[in-house]
Amino acid sequence: MENFIDELNDAQKAPVLHKDGPLMVIAGAGSGKTRVLTYRIAHLMAQGVDSFNILALTFTNKAAREMKKRIADIVGNSEAKNLWMGTFHSVFAKLLRFDGDKLGYPSNFTIYDTQDSQRLIASIIKEMGLDKDIYKYKQIQNRISSYKNSLITVKAYHQNPELMEADAMAKRPRMGDIYQNYVDRCFKAGAMDFDDLLLRTNELLNRFPEVLAKYQHRFRYILVDEYQDTNHSQYLIVKALADRYQNICVVGDDAQSIYSFRGANISNILNFQRDYDNVGMYRLEQNYRSTKNIVNAANSIIAKNKNQLEKVVWTANDEGAAIKIHRSPTDAEEGRYVANSIWDNKMQHQLSNGEFAILYRTNSQSRAMEDALRKKDIPYRIYGGLSFYQRKEIKDVLSYLRLVINPKDEEALKRVINFPARGIGQTTVDKMVVAANHYGRSIFEIIENLDKIDLKINSGTKRKLQDFATMIKSFQIMSESTDAFTLAEHVAKKTGILLEFKKDGTPEGIGRMENIEELLNGIQDFVEGQKELADATGSISEFLEDVALATDLDKDTGDDDRVALMTIHLAKGLEFPYVYIVGMEEDLFPSAMSMNTRSELEEERRLFYVALTRAEKQAYLTYTQNRYRWGKLIDAEPSRFLEEIDEQYVENLTPVDGGYRYKPLMDTDIFGEVDKSTLRQNKPVSGTPPSVRKPNENQLKKLRKLKPELATPVGNTNTIDPNLAEGSLVNHTRFGRGKVLKIEGVGNDKKAEIQFEKGDVKKLLLRFAKLEVV
Ligand code: ATP
Ligand code: MG
Numbered sequence: 001m002e003n004f005i006d007e008l009n010d011a012q013k014a015p016v017l018h019k020d021g022p023l024m025v026i027a028g029a030g031s032g033k034t035r036v037l038t039y040r041i042a043h044l045m046a047q048g049v050d051s052f053n054i055l056a057l058t059f060t061n062k063a064a065r066e067m068k069k070r071i072a073d074i075v076g077n078s079e080a081k082n083l084w085m086g087t088f089h090s091v092f093a094k095l096l097r098f099d100g101d102k103l104g105y106p107s108n109f110t111i112y113d114t115q116d117s118q119r120l121i122a123s124i125i126k127e128m129g130l131d132k133d134i135y136k137y138k139q140i141q142n143r144i145s146s147y148k149n150s151l152i153t154v155k156a157y158h159q160n161p162e163l164m165e166a167d168a169m170a171k172r173p174r175m176g177d178i179y180q181n182y183v184d185r186c187f188k189a190g191a192m193d194f195d196d197l198l199l200r201t202n203e204l205l206n207r208f209p210e211v212l213a214k215y216q217h218r219f220r221y222i223l224v225d226e227y228q229d230t231n232h233s234q235y236l237i238v239k240a241l242a243d244r245y246q247n248i249c250v251v252g253d254d255a256q257s258i259y260s261f262r263g264a265n266i267s268n269i270l271n272f273q274r275d276y277d278n279v280g281m282y283r284l285e286q287n288y289r290s291t292k293n294i295v296n297a298a299n300s301i302i303a304k305n306k307n308q309l310e311k312v313v314w315t316a317n318d319e320g321a322a323i324k325i326h327r328s329p330t331d332a333e334e335g336r337y338v339a340n341s342i343w344d345n346k347m348q349h350q351l352s353n354g355e356f357a358i359l360y361r362t363n364s365q366s367r368a369m370e371d372a373l374r375k376k377d378i379p380y381r382i383y384g385g386l387s388f389y390q391r392k393e394i395k396d397v398l399s400y401l402r403l404v405i406n407p408k409d410e411e412a413l414k415r416v417i418n419f420p421a422r423g424i425g426q427t428t429v430d431k432m433v434v435a436a437n438h439y440g441r442s443i444f445e446i447i448e449n450l451d452k453i454d455l456k457i458n459s460g461t462k463r464k465l466q467d468f469a470t471m472i473k474s475f476q477i478m479s480e481s482t483d484a485f486t487l488a489e490h491v492a493k494k495t496g497i498l499l500e501f502k503k504d505g506t507p508e509g510i511g512r513m514e515n516i517e518e519l520l521n522g523i524q525d526f527v528e529g530q531k532e533l534a535d536a537t538g539s540i541s542e543f544l545e546d547v548a549l550a551t552d553l554d555k556d557t558g559d560d561d562r563v564a565l566m567t568i569h570l571a572k573g574l575e576f577p578y579v580y581i582v583g584m585e586e587d588l589f590p591s592a593m594s595m596n597t598r599s600e601l602e603e604e605r606r607l608f609y610v611a612l613t614r615a616e617k618q619a620y621l622t623y624t625q626n627r628y629r630w631g632k633l634i635d636a637e638p639s640r641f642l643e644e645i646d647e648q649y650v651e652n653l654t655p656v657d658g659g660y661r662y663k664p665l666m667d668t669d670i671f672g673e674v675d676k677s678t679l680r681q682n683k684p685v686s687g688t689p690p691s692v693r694k695p696n697e698n699q700l701k702k703l704r705k706l707k708p709e710l711a712t713p714v715g716n717t718n719t720i721d722p723n724l725a726e727g728s729l730v731n732h733t734r735f736g737r738g739k740v741l742k743i744e745g746v747g748n749d750k751k752a753e754i755q756f757e758k759g760d761v762k763k764l765l766l767r768f769a770k771l772e773v774v
């Protein structure tokens with residue numbers, strides 16, 4: 001069994017074989033940090049450490065499952081099963097189910113997702129009579145989240161003049177009251193939000209020494225992956241738990257710290273040596289993931305950051321192909337390019353879809369990619385964005401199930417008390433919220449006691465409310481003797497949800513019905529899976545916990561073969577043979593929101609480093625000249641990161657010789673008319689053959705630096721530049737007659753704002769506009 005150690009190089013063996021005590025591995029991407037963690041656990045177990053005494057914290061639950069599987073291969077399945085392994089959130093949710101009662105939480109507490117939190121905050125703002133344009137619920141939710149992650153409780157907030165002043169300056173003097181209300185309401189609903197899972201764990205370990213001692217003994221060995229991205233709250237939990245035995249092993253890479261906006265704190269790495277005595281420090285330098293080109297290119301980028309720990313990353317892998325850079329006229333074309341390129345690569349190298357990933361900075365970029373992949377019949381899966389479990393119909397069914405487990409759950413109740421419609425109006429609900437606040441009870445308890453309190457609700461409505469409560473209670477009784485699937489199916493039917501969507505009859509309604517069926521199938525799968533586990537029963541509460549804490553990657557069962565689409569943040573720790581990083585443009589990547597300070601820009605650069613280092617064999621970087629953003633077609637400028645890569649590792653594929661490698665589906669007319677529908681749906685438009693747009697001066701400058709030989713523009717730029725002035729009357733082939741309101745820009749960027757007789761005002765790029773002066 002011990003020969004598995006030989007699957008490591010010497011530098012990796014050292015931390016794996018390190019005896020007890022604190023140790024830290026800081027190393028670049030792909031050097032085997034996660035592998036070290038996995039093998040260290042296997043080694044500990046092989047040495048006789050009880051698997052019950054090991055706690056491993058990972059970035060996704062999927063990563064935890066894969067690690068467990070690898071460990072099971074080495075030391076055997078039954079032992080591996082006992083490991084506590086998963087994300088911070090899922091591990092500490094489990095701990096709070098055991099001991100949260102000490103803080104006054106029921107063991108069946110609900111986990112509010114971000115949507116639930118936001119809805120609750122929105123209703124609190126409304127109830128308090130505050131201006132929702134100043135008190136924006138999403139912003140407030142964000143602030144509360146960051147308070148919690150910094151362990152700033154309501155009390156701490158009110159004792160902190162600086163914070164209060166900052167909120168007052170931002171015209172939000174009632175911030176503290178909202179915070180207070182929010183915390184009270186969650187507590188009363190028997191609910192924790194994501195941040196509570198960490199905050200309450202900290203509270204529990206701080207306030208109850210016997211609980212702390214219990215878990216310190218239990219988790220004699222603690223291991224943390226992606227340590228650079230732990231936030232303050234997580235850091236403190238780890239520190240508390242490891243305090244007794246100090247058997248703490250963390251691995252990370254400061255160059256991949258990409259969550260500072262969520263409070264992740266790189267100083268955790270820097271402070272590790274201060275926090276513990278006799279820290280074993282290890283470095284890994286050999287990258288096993290990527291080609292020389294990719295490793296070297298990534299090194300050349302990260303070297304631009306001033307704030308970083310000295311590190312060497314090299315690889316013995318092949319040189320590989322150069323990193324390919326490609327420019328497209330629009331985001332729709334970019335999608336087409338990527339889809340075509342994936343197709344070509346698949347054909348040429350006999351690859352499967354699962355070997356490709358498309359990574360982007362923001363979720364909204366996925367749409368153009370999806371359209372193009374669909375057109376080419378390339379199966380794909382999107383991770384992130386609105387997850388399956390957040391769709392309306394799914395949340396409706398889940399809300400009923402949540403009420404079964406915890407009838408105090410206010411957000412679930414408000415969601416379904418009148419869905420499907422049963423004649424309980426908003427006014428009634430509002431009255432009950434007021435009463436619930438007044439009596440310090442949950443809405444469900446108010447319903448149960450309607451006869452004792454006078455809410456001025458008529459008897460008909462009263463009965464409807466009581467019927468609702470009776471129905472939920474009947475589900476509760478049923479849940480005691482059935483598995484999750486049987487109950488969920490019963491609930492979907494009995495509540496009338498399925499019928500509601502069926503009656504609807506629209507394609508959308510049918511789609512929703514199918515989604516509910518998919519949910520039921522998912523529950524059945526889950527039940528089957530759980531029944532195999534010794535300590536699980538397949539109950540509805542197990543299922544809900546699984547859903548609440550599923551990171552998006554967890555749904556990837558790996559059973560079908562699809563191209564992966566996700567944000568770079570989500571891609572951390574993963575690897576794919578072929579990686580397309582799209583939207584390499586200023587203001588998009590680096591993001592316009594993150595260029596104000598050096599440290600923000602450096603974080604964006606680390607993000608780029610993470611993106612590039614996901615690639616094993618080949619990386620593509622694509623950008624566009626024009627992109628729809630916020631509903632407008634805007635000029636895009638190549639990302640500064642493109643210039644930052646040492647040019648010996650890149651190859652520019654962008655055609656500037658008048659020919660497209662792939663023939664665009666669209667007429668160049670799209671530059672003239674801002675016709676979203678055409679661009680969005682990528683509809684073929686007949687018309688003149690494609691021509692190549694001349695890059696503007698700024699783009700040329702960049703291009704010259706990138707690839708001097710390609711920087712001289714040639715080819716048949718479609719320059720139609722009629723002699724227009726403000727006030728000119730014009731005729732457009734499609735929009736008809738109009739009058740020029742304004743001319744802006746020069747040369748190729750010259751645009752005219754035209755009021756057409758049909759009523760529209762459009763901004764047209766003259767170079768492409770089909771206009772004549774009349
Ligand atoms: P990241 O920083 O991206 O999280 P990492 O440092 O955690 O990367 P791993 O994911 O552990 O790196 O390893 C990268 C790849 O190299 C994996 O496919 C892993 O199996 C492989 N690998 C690591 N070490 C070795 C080795 N000694 N022999 C063979 N393959 C290895
Ligand atoms: Mg890793």
